[in-house]
Amino acid sequence: MFSAVASVLSGIGHRVIDSLWRFGASIRFFFYVLIYSGESFRRLHLTIREIYFTGVLSLIIILVSAFFVGMVLALQGYNTLQRYGSSEAIGVLVALSLVRELGPVVTALLFAGRAGTAITAEIGLMRATEQLSAMEMMAVSPVARVVAPRFWAGVFSMPLLAALFSMVGVLGGYLVAVPLIGVDAGAFWSQMQASVDFREDIVNGVIKSVVFGVACTMIALFEGFDAPPTAEGVSRATTRTVVNSSLAVLGLDFVMTSFMIVA
Amino acid sequence: MERTTIDLWVGVFVAAGAAALFGLALKVGNFNSATLGETYSVTGAFENVGSLKPRAPVKSAGVVVGRVDNIKFDPESYEALVTVKVDKRYPFPKDTFANIYTAGLLGEQYIGLEAGGDDKMLQDGDKFSKTQDAVVLEKMIGQFLYSKASESGDDKSNDIKEAE
Known part of the structure; x- marks a missing residue:
């Protein structure tokens, strides 16, 4: 009886210590990346290459999702708003939900699934096939050569992707609201412009997407760097990337929104 | 690639x-x-600003001519002091009327300027001499109910008199 309780407790303790250790290691890894990121600006083509892989190749999924998200928002919003006789406010609804929340959050979730997993798998396999060790042998820091360019590429791509998401989503909402449903185009845009504030809404959305960019890219890089050098280890690391990034994005979103709304 | x-x-x-x-x-x-470009600021005292917010539009004849800069409470007169910034291109006479209107039934509130007939124009730092408060819906409904109640009260007393 006593030994069973003790083993349960020690199991909990082991998990807590393990996750705390990983958390601390990831923070240290973050500072390593910051210290070694000089290389990624001196040899900018490394970073540009990674922007291509993380940003440009994510464009299609981001834009298509944005278009559909905007259209669905307009349909659903119209359905509710017309009950209160204010269907002209559809533009406000679509624009505010996209710029404040859905743009940054959905982009980050898609980014974690599309680019984060690729980063984790790539770096995990580099470790498994000892390419990183080979770099260290040649006195090339793998953090500076492999990790830092990917980090800055992710941080740079995310706000651009989120802005594109919001813009395309608004266009999708416009297409449903104005030509399809028949809301007045002038009311659609003018109510939107009257209610969407540059500083309060758009800049806050960009701030959110930068923070999500740091979080998602960092989680993907750390999981890849930390993955056990086996096929199973890499597959688990990839899963953890998606799960942890999604949770981090949603949690951070709540914290930041509560600060932005109150302030 | x-x-x-x-x-x-x-x-x-x-x-x-x-x-x-x-x-x-x-x-x-x-x-x-x-x-807005170059602006001049004018202050107005209102007894009630309703839900007017900073950055709300200032309109004259329906055209946006400025924005509300800030809203403060004056502890001496117990009034709200609203500072608006008006575009320099649009000078208004000294006796311009500043009203708080609502866009639509439940829309956002804005300040409407109605130009007076004074020869002198408002300068930077001036005050609106004539202001009209925001319409508070509850107050209006309250007054309406009150007047209805007193009307029907009068009717009843008339009825009683006629019966007598």
Whole structure:
């Protein structure tokens, strides 16, 4: 009886210590990346290459999702708003939900699934096939050569992707609201412009997407760097990337929104 | 993938992203109307500003001519002091009437300016001499009910008199 309780407790303790250790290691890894990121600006083509892989190749999924998200928002919003006789406010609804929340959050979730997993798998396999060790042998820091360019590429791509998401989503909402449903185009845009504030809404959305960019890219890089050098280890690391990034994005979103709304 | 192709695509991506940000700021947001250019500020005292907020539009004849800069409470007169910034291109006479209106039944509140007939124009730092408060819906309904009740009360007393 006593030994069973003790083993349960020690199991909990082991998990807590393990996750705390990983958390601390990831923070240290973050500072390593910051210290070694000089290389990624001196040899900018490394970073540009990674922007291509993380940003440009994510464009299609981001834009298509944005278009559909905007259209669905307009349909659903119209359905509710017309009950209160204010269907002209559809533009406000679509624009505010996209710029404040859905743009940054959905982009980050898609980014974690599309680019984060690729980063984790790539770096995990580099470790498994000892390419990183080979770099260290040649006195090339793998953090500076492999990790830092990917980090800055992710941080740079995310706000651009989120802005594109919001813009395309608004266009999708416009297409449903104005030509399809028949809301007045002038009311659609003018109510939107009257209610969407540059500083309060758009800049806050960009701030959110930068923070999500740091979080998602960092989680993907750390999981890849930390993955056990086996096929199973890499597959688990990839899963953890998606799960942890999604949770981090949603949690951070709540914290930041509560600060932005109150302030 | 060749390096020049990658550079090209990244260039396209960055340009599109920057364009989307600009588009959001100009087309979706109110960035262009936030910058009015040269302005002069005029203060007005209101007994009740309702739900007027800073950055609300200041309109005259339906055209936006300025924005509300800030709203303060004056502890001496127990009134709200609203400072508005009006575009320098639009001078208004000294006796301009400042009203708080509501756009639509439940829309946002804004300040409407009705020009008076004074020869002198409002200068930077002046005060509106005539203001009209925001309409508070509860007050209006309360007054309406009160007047209805007193009307029907009168009717009843008339009925009683007629019966007598």
